[in-house]
Amino acid sequence: MSDLALTARSLELLLGDWRGAGSAYEALADRVRLLILDGRIPVGTRLPAERDLAERLALSRTTVTAAYRHLREHGLVQSVRGSGSVARLPGAPAILPAPPAADYIDFSKAAPPALPWLADVARLAIDDLPGELGDAGFDPLGRPALRAVIADRYTARGLPTSPEQIMVTIGAQHAIALLSRAVISRGDRAIIEAPTYPHAYEALRAAGARLVPVAVAPHDAGAFGEGDETEALEQAIRHSNPSAAYLMPDFQNPTGRSMSVDQRERVTDAAARQGTVLIADETTGELDVDRAASYLPLAAYGPAIMVGSVGKTVWGGLRVGWIRADRPLISRLLAVRSPGDLGTPIIEQLLVTRLLEEHMDDILELRREQLRSGRDRLEALLADAFPEWHVPHVDGGIVTWIGLGAPVSSQLALAARREGLIVAAGPRFGIDGAFERFLRLPICYSPETTDAAVRALTRAWRSLMQAPMSEPEPELLASVV
Known part of the structure; x- marks a missing residue:
């Protein structure tokens, strides 16, 4: 049984404006269900006692009891004698009862x-395997050929790199987790962008970091521009004395913004003066559609660790990523890595070596065309179906960060599930329930999938608008960016 436990106050913050038009117990249960499905309440977490939560939310205990019972009946809460009510995940059918004659469209990925x-490239890579069979096959650092190809690519992009500065990992998420354990001690502060990639801040938290969120200017920031963001980052670095900062300089997930040259220079300078380790996630860094300017990798402007992978360019099922860092840190990462895994699979490394060495230009050209088409189609569909939404015109990356105009993202995500569509609610990309006014949608799906997703989203939005929504509390509005 996990030692994690939510206080009534903590759950209240996560719930945000949960009250809807239906019965209170169903609305409460629905919001807790979404928090569990989205991972904001981790599996195994003990929920607050019914009496405590009822007092905190100004509800009758009968209402909270009914909500917990509803969650138990749907397999999302388990009551354990002596431990109270604990969050759990049943099998997929219990969580997501599919509508008749329809499959779920997963727009959350x-x-x-x-x-x-x-x-075809995988079959050719198998031909390279006999040359690798002379040793035990455990490879915590990465095959020399792949490390050389990755280093050469950084050099060609304007960041001179040697193979000794590269560690091959099991994807970018693995790289972020390794770095978190290597550079953060329990209780250290770590800066994150807000909103940001949720699994990154989860890795930092797992390493014991205390998170310091800094607001990110969206791609079309308007009044809140890059100067405000840069100043906020500099102040956070100076005043919170963080051990590390996790940033996405190019096509940030989920906002789509890219840092300018001035931002990159100022942030790397501030971090170097404070001794803060910058971790720059470049998993979408080369997915440029039609950005007006081009930029060097962040480490070309000042000290920074680079994280990359082929998950967003080649395929998510090919779990190969890498870290570019100075040699002493690479050595430290080897020591951190060995208790958890013994290396990246050899066959996948052979495949990625061929892809990076022989096909990367073709890959990026194909992705650029796919993303341009997907972006333009999604923007046109959303403009027609939701004229009241703000849909930024992103110039790269794989997502767009939609402004809904009202703090209803979690309610919309639940309504979309009932229409056969899974979307990630805005608060999934923040902490403590923020970003209820936003929804992240991908621009990288096929026309058929995108069309079907927008039709389902339209039905969900209409069903939501037909029911009167309560006004959010002033405290909630103040916390929403």
Whole structure:
């Protein structure tokens, strides 16, 4: 049984404006259900006692009891004698009862389909395998050929790099987790952008970090521009004395913004003066559609660790990523890595070596065209179906960060599930229930999938608008960016 426990106050913050038009117990249960499904309440977490939560939310205990019972009946809460009510995840059918004659469209995963020629390259990579069979096959650092190819690519992009500065990992998420354990001690502060990629801040938290969120200017920031964001980052670095900062300089997930040259120089300078380790996530860094300017990798402007992968360019099922760092840190990462895993699979490394060495230009050209088409189609569909929404015109990356005009993202995500569509609610990308006014949607899906997703989203929005929504509390509005 997990030691995690939510206080009534903590759950109240996560719930946000949960009250809807229906019965209170169903609305409460629905919001807790979404928090569990989205991972904001981790599996195994003990929920507050019914009496405590009822007092905190100004509800009758009968209402809270009914909500917990509803969650138990749907397999999302388990009552354990002596431990109270504990969050759990049943099998997928219990969580997501599919509507008749329809499959779920999963729009929560922002990742393009596999390359059309991936299987052909994989067969060729197998031909390279006999040359690797002379040792035990455990490879915590990465095959020399792949490390050289990755280093050469950084050099070609304007960041001179040697193979000794590269560690190959099991995807970018693995790289972020390794770095979190290597550079953060329990209780250290770590800066994150807000909103940001949720699994990154989860890795930082798992390493014991105390998170310091800094607001990110969206792609079309309006009154809140890059100067405000840069100043906020500099102040956070100076005043909170963080051990690390996790940033996405290019096509940030979920906002789509890219840092300017001035931002990159100022942030790397501030971090260097404070001794803060910058972790720059570049998993979408080369997915430029039609950005007006081009930028060097962040480490070309000042000290920074680079994280990359092929998950967003080649295929998410190919779990190969990397870390670019100075040699002493690479050595430290080897020591951190060995208790958890013994290396990246050899066959996948052979495949990625061929892809990076022989096909990367073709890959990026294909993705650029797919993303341009997907972006333009999604923007046109949303403009027609939701004229009241704000849909930014992103110039790269794989997602767009939609402004809904009202703090209803979680309610919309629940309504969309009932229409056969899974979307990630805005608060999934923040902490403590923020970003209820936003929704992240991917631009990397096929026309058929995108069309079907927008139709389902339209039905969900209409069903939501037909029911009168309560006004949010002033405290909630103040916390929403």
